[in-house]
Amino acid sequence: MSRISVLGAGAWGTALTLSLAHRGGHDLCLWSHSPVHAKRLDSARENLTYLPGFPIPADIQITSDLPSAVLDADVLLCVTPSQHLRGIIAQIAPLLTSHQVILTASKGIEETTYLRMSQVIASITSNPCAVLSGPSFAQEVAAGAPTAIVAAAHDPDLALVLQRDFSSPSLRLYTNDDVTGVELGGALKNVIALAAGVVSGLELGHNSAAALITRGIAEMTRLAVACGGRRQTLAGLSGVGDLILTCTGSLSRNRSVGIELGRGRRLDDILNGMGGKVAEGVRSTTAALGLAARYGVEMPITEQVDAILHHDRSPKDAIRELMSRPGRDE
Structure with missing residues (x-):
């Protein structure tokens, strides 16, 4: 069983968490930067603000405590807005151990440096890094509609591990080394x-x-x-x-x-x-x-x-x- 922590409790972060929960076989944590939002998620067991209508299973940990989300996670799935990614990675970098994988599902280019998200991560930490991308509306992924996306990493073995960990009957992952x-x-x-x-x-x-x-x-x-x-x-x-x-x-x-x-x-x-x-x-x-x-x-x-x-x-x-x-x- 892998421990996967999803950093970012917007629509896409919630949808990916639900997809992983429906797949089964993982210990899951969903982190929100807002304590108020995290409390509402935990109380309602539903993301009423960004993705209403999809119950969040009781065994998913919800927190606004970043160190507890990072602790013992095998994969840290970053689903923050692209312009906030640097700040999140800078906060978690001192907490990381060398084996932890950072997987980014944020789609953007940093406004001041023109860096891609994996380059932002690499500028702060040397942890293994990969990218999740492809045609995927959050509502449809949360609903279990058949979806195909890409896991990209310079290390083909890492891409294969992520393909195995995230693939499900409703989510098909292809690998690619062209990050x-x-x-x-x-x-x-x-x-x-x-x-x-x-x-x-x-x-x-x-x-x-x-x-x-x-x-x-x-x-x-x-x-x-x-x-x-x-x-x-x-x-x-x-x-x-x-x-x-x-x-x-x-x-x-x-x-x-x-x-x-x-x-x-x-x-x-x-x-x-x-x-x-x-x-x-x-x-x-x-x-x-x-x-x-x-x-x-x-x-x-x-x-x-x-x-x-x-x-x-x-x-x-x-x-x-x-x-x-x-x-x-x-």
Whole structure:
């Protein structure tokens, strides 16, 4: 029996905890940074704030005490917002023993350093590290809907261990050693999903959406390859798969934010109405452009999303700018 501690009690952290509980065979702990939230979870045995409707089994430990969550855990599954990951890893680093595995399911790029999540972890601790990514809405994973995701690690043996520990009749894991490609697919698709939402909010139709998604994957692939990822990784679950889900699914937070932007609402008003939930693409957009500049990669869709988010460009002007770019070979 493995002890797995899930650090982050939002919708995705709760859903992964429930998936592991339904699989069986693990000693599970769910940690929340908020003592009030942890107390509510433990009392209701349900995440009424972020993932209502899914009972949390009584044998899952719920705590806001970080040292107790880290103690004796074989795997520390980090499901915090990407911009908070560094702070959490810095807190737990002095508590870690060398055998403990850090598995990150956070999808983003650090805003100030342009580091991927596994790079953030490696900058603080030398513990074994891996990445979990792929097309997966929390509500559907919690409900036991068939889902396929990726466990990526530089060490193939570690990826195989995680595949064994997390796979269940409703959750199928594939392994991959292209950590760069898997992480960038998971982070960049959120940016393209914001743009897809804008297209929907402007009611531009299916042709526009299809073009946006297709050119989006081309843009994502260019940057991932420049950073050392493999093109075929972006054609898999953590690239095209996650992109399709996030750009078209009604449960996508990033797409929902884009829709509201397309309808003319201001970003601050949209974010303030999300009840504490995070749309990772909003912060990853600036970081993606910084990374693209570092590697000399052109990212026109990301540039227009950034202009809408942070420079008051109207969504209609952004689309007009994309359509008026010089013609080129596909």
